[in-house]
Every structure is written in structure tokens, then in C-alpha cells.
Amino acid sequence: MNPLAATLKLLANNNNDSATAVLIAALDASQRDIRDLALVALLDRGGPAAELHILRNWPNLSERWRQQVADRTDWLSAAIRAAIVNREAAIFSTACSAAVATRNYEAIPHLVAVAADAASPFAARAATTALELTDLLNEELNSPRDYRIRRDPQLLRAHVLVALERVMDRLDGPYAREMLEAFLLLASRDNAAISRLLQSPAEVGHNLLVSVLTICSRPAIEKLLLSYLDDPRAPHAAINIIGRRADISFLRHLGRKLADGPTPEQSANLRRIQTIAFLPDHLDLIDALRDAEQPGIVHLVVESSISRDLVFVVLNYILRQGNVSARRLAANALTQFSGPAADGLALQLLEDDDTQVRAAAAGQLRERNVPGAIDRLVDILSSPHLEERQAAQAGLREFTLGHFSAVFDALTPAARVASGALVRRVDSRAIDQIQADMTSINRGRKQRAIEMALALDAVDVLQVPLALLLKDEDQYLRIEAIRALATLDCRLTREAFRDALLDSHPLVQQAAESALAQLKRATADLAAKPTSASRAEMPINDSTAPGVAIPPSPEISTTALTEVMS
Amino acid sequence: MNCLTYSLAVATWGAKQPKPGDWTFGWSAVGLIGATSLLVITLIWLAIKSYQARQRRERHSPWRLFSDLCRTHHVSRRHQHILKCLAVQYQLEQPAMLFIEPKWWEAEQLGPTWSPHLSELNRLRLRLFSRR
Numbered sequence: 250m251n252p253l254a255a256t257l258k259l260l261a262n263n264n265n266d267s268a269t270a271v272l273i274a275a276l277d278a279s280q281r282d283i284r285d286l287a288l289v290a291l292l293d294r295g296g297p298a299a300e301l302h303i304l305r306n307w308p309n310l311s312e313r314w315r316q317q318v319a320d321r322t323d324w325l326s327a328a329i330r331a332a333i334v335n336r337e338a339a340i341f342s343t344a345c346s347a348a349v350a351t352r353n354y355e356a357i358p359h360l361v362a363v364a365a366d367a368a369s370p371f372a373a374r375a376a377t378t379a380l381e382l383t384d385l386l387n388e389e390l391n392s393p394r395d396y397r398i399r400r401d402p403q404l405l406r407a408h409v410l411v412a413l414e415r416v417m418d419r420l421d422g423p424y425a426r427e428m429l430e431a432f433l434l435l436a437s438r439d440n441a442a443i444s445r446l447l448q449s450p451a452e453v454g455h456n457l458l459v460s461v462l463t464i465c466s467r468p469a470i471e472k473l474l475l476s477y478l479d480d481p482r483a484p485h486a487a488i489n490i491i492g493r494r495a496d497i498s499f500l501r502h503l504g505r506k507l508a509d510g511p512t513p514e515q516s517a518n519l520r521r522i523q524t525i526a527f528l529p530d531h532l533d534l535i536d537a538l539r540d541a542e543q544p545g546i547v548h549l550v551v552e553s554s555i556s557r558d559l560v561f562v563v564l565n566y567i568l569r570q571g572n573v574s575a576r577r578l579a580a581n582a583l584t585q586f587s588g589p590a591a592d593g594l595a596l597q598l599l600e601d602d603d604t605q606v607r608a609a610a611a612g613q614l615r616e617r618n619v620p621g622a623i624d625r626l627v628d629i630l631s632s633p634h635l636e637e638r639q640a641a642q643a644g645l646r647e648f649t650l651g652h653f654s655a656v657f658d659a660l661t662p663a664a665r666v667a668s669g670a671l672v673r674r675v676d677s678r679a680i681d682q683i684q685a686d687m688t689s690i691n692r693g694r695k696q697r698a699i700e701m702a703l704a705l706d707a708v709d710v711l712q713v714p715l716a717l718l719l720k721d722e723d724q725y726l727r728i729e730a731i732r733a734l735a736t737l738d739c740r741l742t743r744e745a746f747r748d749a750l751l752d753s754h755p756l757v758q759q760a761a762e763s764a765l766a767q768l769k770r771a772t773a774d775l776a777a778k779p780t781s782a783s784r785a786e787m788p789i790n791d792s793t794a795p796g797v798a799i800p801p802s803p804e805i806s807t808t809a810l811t812e813v814m815s
Numbered sequence: 816m817n818c819l820t821y822s823l824a825v826a827t828w829g830a831k832q833p834k835p836g837d838w839t840f841g842w843s844a845v846g847l848i849g850a851t852s853l854l855v856i857t858l859i860w861l862a863i864k865s866y867q868a869r870q871r872r873e874r875h876s877p878w879r880l881f882s883d884l885c886r887t888h889h890v891s892r893r894h895q896h897i898l899k900c901l902a903v904q905y906q907l908e909q910p911a912m913l914f915i916e917p918k919w920w921e922a923e924q925l926g927p928t929w930s931p932h933l934s935e936l937n938r939l940r941l942r943l944f945s946r947r
Contacts, residue, residue, distance in 0.1 A: 252888055252945050256914045259887050260880075267877045267909055275915045280947075283915055 259289035269298050269728055276302075290316055292321050300328035307347045319351040322398050326353050330592065333375070341371050345378040348472045350725045354386050358412035359432075364424045365416055376424035383431035387469045392434075406435050414484045417442040420454030429454065429461055438476045438487075447484040455486075462490045471502045478506065488521045492553070493531065497529035497537050503549060503665045503737030504542030511548050521554035528559055532566045535575075543567065549581045561586050565594060573603050580609035581709070584616070592617045600627065608636035615644040632675045641675075648675040648683050654697060669704030680707055687714040692723055697730045708737045716745045724754040731757070735764035740773060881910040890915075894939055897932060901925075917944050 250258070260268040266700065272294060275287030291299050303318060304308070304325060310318070318325060325347055331337075332344035333356055348356040358522050360382070363375035407563055413432040420429060436443055446458045462474050464755060477487035491503070511519055520567045527534050528550070535546055544704070550563045561640075567579040598610030605681070614622035624653075629641035653672045660668060673679055675811060683705070686698035695718065702711045719731035731749060734742045746768075749761035873879055881902070885895045902910035905919060913919050920940040922933055931938065 253915075253947050255887055256884060258945070259884060260911070260915075263879045263880065263883060264874060265876060265883070267876050267880045267911065269881065270877075271909045271911045274909060274912055278916050279918045283917075287915065290859065763944050 251285065257286050257290040260287075260602040261293040262445060266296075266298075269294060269296055272297065273302050282668055288317060291671040292317065292324060295324065298326065299327055300333075303334065304328040304344060304347055307343045307350075310778075315350055317499050318347075322351075322400060323353070323355070324353050325351050329356050330359060333363060336363065336369065336371055338370075342374055345374050346754055348378060349381050349385070352382070352385050352389070353507055354400075354409060357382050357409045357431075360466075361412045361428065363418060364428060365419065365422060367422050372424055376427040380431045380434075383413075383434045384467070384469075387434040391469070391512075395622045404419065410435050410440075414440075414442055417446070417454065425454070425457060426461065429457055429468065430470065433458075433461060433465075433473055434467065436473070438473060438483075444484065449485045451485075459490060460484060461488070463493055466496060466498045468498070468502070471499050471611050474499075475502055475506050478518045479512070481514050481517070483518050483521075485521070485796040488518055489523075492524050495531060495534070497534060498548065499525070500534060500538060501542050504538050504545030508541050508546035511552055514756070516552050519549060520554055521648040522549075522553040523555065525550065525553060525555055525559075528555065529562050532563065535563075535567060538571060538572075539573055540572045543572050544578045545580060546574050547571075547578040551585070561591065565590075567600060568594060568601075568606075576601065576603060577605045577609065579608045583609075587617065592619050594621070596625075599629075604634040604636050608634070611637060611640040612643055625675075641711055642677070645671070645675045648672050650701070651677050653704075654701065657697070657700070665704040666706070669701070670706060673705040673707060679705060679712055683707065684711055684714050687711065687718060692724045692726065695721070695723075696729065697724070697727055699733050703733050703736070708733055710737075712737060712739070712741055716741060719749050719752075724757050727754070727757045728760045729754065733765050735767055738768045743768065759771045835889070871902075877909045877911065882910050884914045888943060894935075897936065897939075901929075901936075914943055 255806045257272075257275075260272050269291070272291040274292065276284055278287060282443065291303075293572045307315070328688055329344045329348045329351075333348075337344075344356075345354070345360070350358070350806055357379050360375040360379040363369050364372050366372055369375070377722050386402065386405060390406060396403065410432070413428065413435070416425075416428045417432060421424075422428075422546050433443070438444075443458070444455050446452050462470065466472070474487060474490060477483040478491065480487075493499070494503075507515065507519075524610050535543060538546060547567060548565070550560050553560075563581055568583070571579060578603075583595060583598075594612045595613045596619060599605050601606055601610070607629075611626060614625055619625075622681050626641040626644045629637050632638050632641070647667070650672055653668060653676075657665065676682075677775075681700075683698045683701050686701075687694055687699075688695045699715070699718070702708055702715065705750050708715065712734065715730050719727050719734075721727055722732070724762045727749070731746065735747060743765065746761045750758055750765075752758050843928070880897075882895075884890075890898065898913055899910065901919065902913060905924075907913070907919075913920070917940060918924065920936055922929075923934070
């Protein structure tokens with residue numbers, strides 16, 4: 250240990266009180282390192298004289314030294330407490346500054362006592378200092394605990410709350426607002442004093458409490474107010490205040506709280522909101538909200554009891570100018586609204602940038618009976634986005650194989666082809682179902698399956714099960730299968746037809762012969778016109794998997810089709 | 816024989832036993848006991864007071880602190896004497912300040928009377944304020 254350090258160590262640990270005086274004098278030493286070491290030794294030594302000296306000189310201490318003192322938790326607390334309790338005019342203000350700088354929360358009860366004394370000349374300073382300290386304590390309570398500091402912030406909170414709670418009965422003093430704010434910073438919504446004040450308009454502090462909860466922008470107080478949304482028995486005044494607040498900081502907190510959707514308790518409380526202050530004049534406040542906050546406002550508006558016209562105005566605004574997540578929610582919420590304006594908005598949403606918004610709008614088209622809805626949905630079936638395709642399929646629910654099969658006999662051949670193409674696009678399981686029917690033991694189902702395969706233009710996909718039908722014991726079914734396969738020219742069908750030439754039944758042989766001749770003619774025509782493409786030339790392996798293939802849109806009018814299908 | 820011996824023993828014991836009126840308790844005895852007690856209590860009180868006064872003196876003694884510092888730094892008696900003279904010259908309320916304020920050791924501050932001791936003081940200053 251170097252000699253200077255040995256000197257300071259002795260001065261720090263010696264029981265001679267003169268050492269304190271020496272260390273205090275050393276704080277003004279000519280060399281900086283000696284001054285710094287003297288401060289550390291003085292902090293190690295402690296004692297009332299040292300604390301009082303530091304407190305008296307607090308305004309002149311450098312920021313670094315103040316921090317060093319503040320790092321010694323409670324080192325200065327006795328001197329601060331003495332200055333506040335004794336109301337020493339010379340150092341009261343300094344003690345308040347030091348209390349804030351050193352986070353001396355134990356001083357809050359003493360400051361509250363001074364602030365409650367209206368006659369005291371220090372009441373104003375004491376009130377603001379108590380509020381500042383409470384704010385700092387609240388900050389410490391809401392941040393991860395630093396276990397290097399031994400004091401427990403929760404215990405301090407309980408201790409300070411008791412002192413502040415005493416003032417709640419006397420909220421008519423000049424600094425009642427500061428005291429109330431300090432109290433609200435630390436109290437929870439279950440606090441009896443707050444509940445009593447909120448539920449008793451005749452109480453002295455009721456108006457002040459309502460005013461603070463309506464105006465105050467301290468995050469902790471805003472969170473306290475918002476916590477009433479989770480209360481199954483929230484006071485009416487608190488719910489009203491939530492609706493009355495129109496400041497952006499509160500709307501941000503509210504938006505974040507409701508962003509993931511309200512809980513049952515929150516929904517129940519939101520339904521109690523009759524008015525929302527920022528609507529309809531300050532819709533532009535929504536623009537200031539972030540992605541994670543705007544959805545919460547959609548929930549607030551939709552779940553509240555404000556007029557439905559106003560809700561539609563908000564949804565309209567959000568759907569035009571809102572963020573993606575809010576637009577998605579609003580598009581889904583639009584289902585609650587009918588009428589030309591809502592229908593028009595839903596149609597406009599089909600042009601939105603976001604897939605999910607477009608899908609939500611597409612899902613509403615049929616229910617709204619919008620003219621041209623089926624045309625639109627058919628177009629959407631070709632969308633590269635799964636959500637949109639699924640929405641369109643849901644909107645065209647009646648174009649399923651089952652329904653198509655039921656009305657099949659009533660359709661003209663042209664309508665069968667057009668509807669079949671649509672059914673194939675809408676009903677993703679149609680091909681599988683036809684294939685299953687082809688292997689059924691029921692002759693009628695097999696017959697209908699062949700007709701369906703032709704109507705859905707799915708012979709290329711179903712050529713294998715069709716070829717297997719050439720081995721069926723029913724000669725008429727075999728003939729039907731040959732006719733169906735004759736629409737497709739490929740190696741498998743030609744081989745199947747050649748096998749069928751050896752069929753036991755002459756009609757089947759004849760059908761196979763004419764099918765082969767038909768294919769030959771088609772090939773010759775193609776050779777004459779080499780540029781024209783033919784689907785029949787597609788190799789077997791090129792055919793897409795059953796149920797996935799999407800043929801092009803039908804040429805026939807879908808409006809006419811719907812009439813037929815219905 | 817045994818019976819005779821027993822009778823003699825009982826007679827002798829009975830003769831030594833105090834009897835009512837044998838012992839008289841006078842005021843002189845009370846005074847003696849009181850004076851002795853007062854003396855003992857006074858002596859204890861004086862000892863305690865003396866100890867407390869000594870403690871107090873030690874707790875508030877700048878020169879004692881100075882001595883402690885000299886002992887810590889193994890300052891010789893001769894050098895201690897020089898330092899005491901230095902503290903007296905500067906009228907230092909806390910002579911221990913010499914150990915933490917190098918400015919008291921500067922030649923300009925010391926004046927010409929200290930010229931013979933300058934080199935000696937300089938060596939001591941370097942030793943006391945060394946940072947290693």
C-alpha cells in the first residue's frame with residue numbers, strides 16, 4: 250500500500266474524531282487525486298459531521314462526487330432527514346435536491362408531512378420533491394431489481410404508501426394534486442382509498458382524482474387507469490375517464506393493451522364506454538399510432554357502445570389510412586356493417602396492398618350480395634396467394650362436386666362444362682372424389698364419375714382410373730370409358746384402346762376402333778397445322794397431381810351459372 | 816468412657832455458642848461500613864470518569880491523530896519533532912493535515928528559517944506522499 254493510501258486508510262478507520270475534520274479539510278486539498286481519495290475515505294468513515302458537511306456543500310459538489318455519494322445508499326439519509334424534519338431554512342432546499350439525487354426514498358414520508366402543512370414555507374418544495382422521489386421509486390419498481398442495492402423497493406413502496414394514504418383524507422390543501430399524483434404512482438387499482446374516492450362523487454378529493462386521471466400523462470398513472478379495464482367490477486368513473494382521454498400518450502398505452510384482442514373482462518368494460526373523446530373530430534390521432542397500437546384502437550372502437558355510424562367512420566378511416574395490422578382487423582370488423590357504403594368499402598378493399606385485407610374483403614362479397622361478386626371471386630381463384638384463394642373458395646361454397654352432381658342432370662352440356670371447370674377450381678377435393686367413385690362397386694356412381702371427369706375436363710388427370718375401367722365387367726361402362734379417354738391422345742390411351750380391340754364384346758371393340766381412328770385423324774390434322782398447340786400431346790408425366798391442377802377460367806358467364814347451380 | 820467424652824464435648828460446644836446480648840451493634844460500626852463503601856464507590860466513579868475523559872481526549876485529539884499517523888509511517892522522533900514545529904509554525908488546528916496537504920511542505924511556504932532542514936523535509940515529503 251502506498252503511503253498516501255495508508256494515511257487515508259488510517260483516517261477512514263481511526264476512532265479519533267479529528268480524522269473527520271482532517272478528511273473534510275482534505276476535500277479542498279491542492280491535488281485532485283488527494284481530494285478524490287479523501288472523499289472515498291470520508292464516505293467510508295461516515296458520521297454526522299461528515300454527512301452534514303457533504304449536505305451543506307451539495308450544490309458545490311461535482312457531478313462525479315455526487316454520484317459517488319449517491320452510490321452509497323442511505324449514506325446521506327440521516328442528514329437529509331434531519332434537515333427536512335427540522336425544516337432548516339439554510340439547507341432544506343439542498344436536502345431536497347440531495348434526496349432526489351441520492352434516491353433517498355425514506356425522506357418521502359417526512360416530505361409529505363411538510364407538504365401537508367399548508368403554513369410551512371417549504372410545503373411547495375417538499376411536495377415537488379416528494380413527487381419526484383415517488384416517480385423515481387415507481388421507475389425502480391418497474392425495472393429489474395438491482396440486488397447490489399440492499400433496500401427492497403417493494404417494502405419502500407409499502408412504507409411510502411402508508412404515509413401518502415394519510416393525506417388522501419385531506420385533499421383540499423394547496424399541494425393536494427402533487428400528493429395525489431405521488432399516491433397514484435405507487436397505488437394499485439385495488440387500493441381502498443382510490444376505490445372510495447372514485448365511487449364517491451361527494452368526497453372532497455373526487456373531482457381532483459378525476460382531473461388527475463383525465464389529464465396526467467405519467468405512464469404509471471395511465472397504466473393504473475388502464476388497469477381498470479381488467480377489473481370485473483371497475484368503477485364507472487374510471488371507465489368514463491378511459492373514454493374521455495384523447496391524448497396520444499394514453500392512446501398509445503391503450504392501443505398496446507388491447508392490441509392482441511380484449512379479454513372477456515376488458516370486453517365487458519369496453520362495452521360500458523359510451524363516448525370516445527377523440528372521435529370523430531380527431532381521427533388523425535390514429536395516424537400517430539404505431540403498428541402495434543392501431544389494432545388496439547380498432548378493438549376499442551368496435552367493442553365500445555358508441556354509435557355504429559361512428560364505428561363505421563373509424564373503420565373507414567383506418568381501412569384507407571391505417572397500418573397493415575389495423576387494416577386487417579378493420580376489414581374483418583367490417584362484416585358487422587351492411588349497406589351500400591359498407592359494400593362499396595368492401596369492394597374497394599379488394600384492391601388493397603395487403604393479401605389478408607383482400608382475403609377478408611373477398612370473404613364478405615357473397616354475404617353482401619354485391620353485383621358481380623361471383624365474377625370477382627372466380628378471378629380471385631387465380632390469385633397466387635393462398636388466403637385469397639381460400640376466401641374465394643369459401644365464397645363459392647355451393648360450387649362443390651356434391652352440389653354439381655346433384656344438379657348435373659338439369660344442366661345443358663355447355664353449362665356442365667362451364668360449371669365443371671368452376672367446380673374443379675373451387676372444390677380442391679373434387680378430383681379425388683371422382684377417382685374414388687371410379688373405383689366404387691356401384692355402377693351408377695362409376696357412370697356419373699366418368700361424366701364428371703368429362704365435365705370437369707379432368708380426363709388427363711384421371712386417365713389411369715379411366716383406363717382401369719376398360720377392364721370393368723359392364724360393357725357399357727367400358728364403352729363410356731373409351732369415349733372419355735378418346736378426348737386425350739397419349740401413349741397410355743392408345744395402348745388401352747389397342748387392348749380393348751381384343752375385348753369380348755363387339756360393341757366395345759367397335760368403340761375402341763373408332764376411338765383409335767379418331768385419334769389418328771386428330772394427329773393427321775395436327776401434322777397439317779404444326780404451330781397449333783394441343784393439350785392432347787401432353788405427355789402422361791406432365792399431368793399435375795389430382796386436386797392441384799387449376800384449369801383456365803371458363804368462358805361462360807358465371808352469373809348465368811349461379812342461376813343454374815341454384 | 817465414651818459417654819463421658821460425649822458429655823464434655825457437648826459442654827464445650829454449648830459454652831462457645833453466642834447467646835442473646837453477647838454482641839452489641841453500635842453507630843461506630845455503621846459509620847465505618849458507610850465510609851468504606853463511600854470510598855470504594857468514589858474510587859470506582861473516579862476511575863470511570865478518568866477513563867471516559869481519557870477516551871474523550873483520545874477521540875478528539877488532533878495530536879494523538881498526528882502521533883498515530885507518524886507511527887503508521889514509521890516517522891522517527893527527530894522527524895516527528897520537525898513536523899510538530901512545522902504544524903506549530905503554521906498554527907495548524909489539525910497537525911495531521913501535514914500528511915495530506917503537500918503544499919505545507921513547499922520551500923516558499925516554509926520560509927528561510929527552514930533552509931537547513933529543506934533537504935531532509937523534501938525526502939520526508941517524497942516518502943509520505945509517494946503514490947507507489
